[in-house]
Amino acid sequence: MRAATIAQLKKELQHRSGDEILGLCLRLARFKKENKELLTYLLFEAGHEEGYIEAVKQEMDQQFNEINTDSFYYIKKSVRKILRAVKKYIRYSGNKETEIQLLLYFCEKLKAFKPSIKNNTALINLYQRQVDFIKKRIPLLHEDLQYDYGVILEELTP
Template identity: 40%
Template sequence: MSIKQYGLQEIKKELQQLDDKQAAALCLRMARYKKENKELLAYLLFDADDELAFAENLKQDIGLMMSQVPSLSYQAAKVLRKILKHINKNIKFTGSKQVEVELIMNFCRNYLEYVDRRTSYKPLRLILTKQLEKMKKAIVKLHEDLQFDYNQEFDELLEDAVKRLPWLNKHDLVL
């Protein structure tokens, strides 16, 4: 015997029938059981009103984490995946393509700064190329004015990456 799963519409109707105290109690109870629920609730309550300031704080945290990336390729790849998991979770919280582009661009810049450029470890190389592709796709979904600005930043980042990384193929990533 399993618990019946309700759809989002049914849950929404039921939540609309609750008063404020009951809804708050349900939110707090839900936040108790999963760390991600608590983080999302904290974001919505304290940081959702200024997404770009939230992104700037995240950039500082990411910069600190990236400065501590180990020099061994296997361990560096593990740490970078952990950082990307943190970034992607926060991108999911904001739901903003602009914040997504900002955070991924920041990650790529930090990658160029802190990760060993001479490595032949393919998973470490793929981390950067996948993020550049992801950024390229996110830029296309932005407003025209923002697209123009971010395309210029993307091109500058790509030029810098090609200069620093001999293994990077620019033609695969050009917008």
């Protein structure tokens, strides 16, 4: 079975009643955790972006504290897992400012992490890719925000 296009889905949803759409949304949320998380963001967090950012930062702090530091293998796996989660939360928001704030915070946490990431090439490369990605995204923001985030980014640049 092939999935319908967004345009086809939109056209079909316009012909459905509010109760039918509600039922479809609830059924969709039942099948995948990401669908439920996205629906939660849209219903409860979208209007409170600052609170959402703080909640994601707290979760990041907790995940960084739980990293097994016995070897760099475990550190790399954990850092990649954290980054995947952060990217997922960024996708939910869709806000460019939120994206840059969360990625800057991730880079700050990674740079301050003990043992130092300077002892591992893979972690240095991961860090550098995120810094480069942020550099590309900053020009898309308002001028005042560009300056503010540019200053923070300069502190993070090795």
